[in-house]
Amino acid sequence: MASDLSGLGRFADSALLVLASLADGPKHGYAVMRDVQATANVRMGPGTLYGALSRLEGKGWIRPLPAPERRHPYEITASGRKVLLMECTQLQEFARSVLAERPG
Amino acid sequence: MTGRWARLYPASWRARYQNEMTEVLAEVPWSPLAMFDLLRGAADAWANPEEREKTPGSAPWLASWATAVSLVALAFQVYRTISIPVLVPVGMFGWWWIPVVAKSALAALLLLFGVWLGWRERWRAAALALTLGTGVSILAEIWNSGPFGPPLPVSLVGTTIRLSPAWTWPAFSFLLQFLVTALAIGICVTAAIRTSPDGAGGASPASMYR
Numbered sequence: 213m214a215s216d217l218s219g220l221g222r223f224a225d226s227a228l229l230v231l232a233s234l235a236d237g238p239k240h241g242y243a244v245m246r247d248v249q250a251t252a253n254v255r256m257g258p259g260t261l262y263g264a265l266s267r268l269e270g271k272g273w274i275r276p277l278p279a280p281e282r283r284h285p286y287e288i289t290a291s292g293r294k295v296l297l298m299e300c301t302q303l304q305e306f307a308r309s310v311l312a313e314r315p316g
Numbered sequence: 317m318t319g320r321w322a323r324l325y326p327a328s329w330r331a332r333y334q335n336e337m338t339e340v341l342a343e344v345p346w347s348p349l350a351m352f353d354l355l356r357g358a359a360d361a362w363a364n365p366e367e368r369e370k371t372p373g374s375a376p377w378l379a380s381w382a383t384a385v386s387l388v389a390l391a392f393q394v395y396r397t398i399s400i401p402v403l404v405p406v407g408m409f410g411w412w413w414i415p416v417v418a419k420s421a422l423a424a425l426l427l428l429f430g431v432w433l434g435w436r437e438r439w440r441a442a443a444l445a446l447t448l449g450t451g452v453s454i455l456a457e458i459w460n461s462g463p464f465g466p467p468l469p470v471s472l473v474g475t476t477i478r479l480s481p482a483w484t485w486p487a488f489s490f491l492l493q494f495l496v497t498a499l500a501i502g503i504c505v506t507a508a509i510r511t512s513p514d515g516a517g518g519a520s521p522a523s524m525y526r
Contacts, residue, residue, distance in 0.1 A: 222360070242340045257350055258340050259357020262333050266361070283336040 217299055220271075226256060226264040231273065231288060231296040238277055238287040241265065268292065321351075324358035384430030388423045 217224040233239060233247040241261055248256050256264075265286065268274045273292030276284035288296070321341070322334045344350055 240339075241336055242343050245340065245344075257353025257357070258337055258344055259353040259355070259360075261340070262337050263357045263360045266329065266333065279336075281339075283339045 216295060220264070220267050223260070223264045223267050226260050227268050227273075228296070228299055229254060229256065230261070230264050230268060231292055231299075234274060234286055234288040235293065235296060238285040240279075240283040240285045242283070244286070321354050321358075324355065325361050329361045381431065383433055384427045387426035387430040 217227050220227050229248045229252055230244055233244045233251070239247060241258075244265075245256050245258075245261055248254050265274070269276065269286075271291075272289060273295055274286045274288055276286055279285065322330050322337065325334070
């Protein structure tokens with residue numbers, strides 16, 4: 213099993229946004245959508261959101277919490293946090309190298 | 317809209333996510349982009365190997381579209397048998413659009429029927445059999461009607477065409493394909509019903525959490 217998001221194909225970017233959204237606490241699907249739009253200015257459709265959620269759940273990087281109503285809140289797992297940290301570190305290093313080469 | 321769109325997804329996926337996605341869809345404004353996103357999500361769900369493993373009788377998309385394509389091919393066979401009466405208005409009145417519309421409508425109807433047929437759990441095996449049977453007979457017919465060498469002995473249709481008077485062959489061809497297809501469907505439906513008495517596929521929500 214791939215330990216990074218590259219194995220998720222077209223859902224890699226959406227999955228990163230979902231993990232980032234869940235990093236500050238459990239949320240249900242619609243709350244994740246709104247959070248992603250507010251923080252990253254990305255409008256995620258329901259098909260993409262649930263494609264990413266199902267794959268993240270399959271990898272064990274998020275888990276559903278018991279739901280009092282029809283929608284489940286999801287929380288990020290310890291392995292999900294590791295993946296998020298690794299992806300963010302890679303992005304940070306990429307940004308640093310680009311800024312170092314082209315500071316202007 | 318939500319319930320109908322959910323049917324696009326695999327049964328195991330619906331069992332797990334349909335309820336909460338219904339809630340989300342109730343909050344999201346309808347738009348062509350949202351529809352496209354749902355369609356794309358459904359295609360991804362079917363393409364996801366983990367989702368396929370949870371749904372017995374895999375590759376329904378393949379079955380649907382392959383059947384649809386074969387039914388379109390069959391539609392052209394049907395069209396050939398009715399082309400003379402359909403073409404009469406063209407010769408008499410110059411209504412060139414009649415055969416174009418008739419052929420397209422027939423193909424579209426059969427395409428939709430093929431997709432629908434391939435989607436049914438119980439009919440999936442029949443759909444694949446229909447695809448294979450129609451595909452093989454049409455390919456054999458094309459081979460036997462062209463300058464490609466010796467006729468294929470495996471083609472019942474081609475053999476019939478060669479042995480029949482010229483004016484009867486389209487009718488024979490269609491009748492034989494119909495009979496062969498009906499036989500294949502009958503056998504496969506019987507087998508499918510025996511192996512899947514409830515006709516349902518997919519896992520329960522509880523089993524998907526394990």
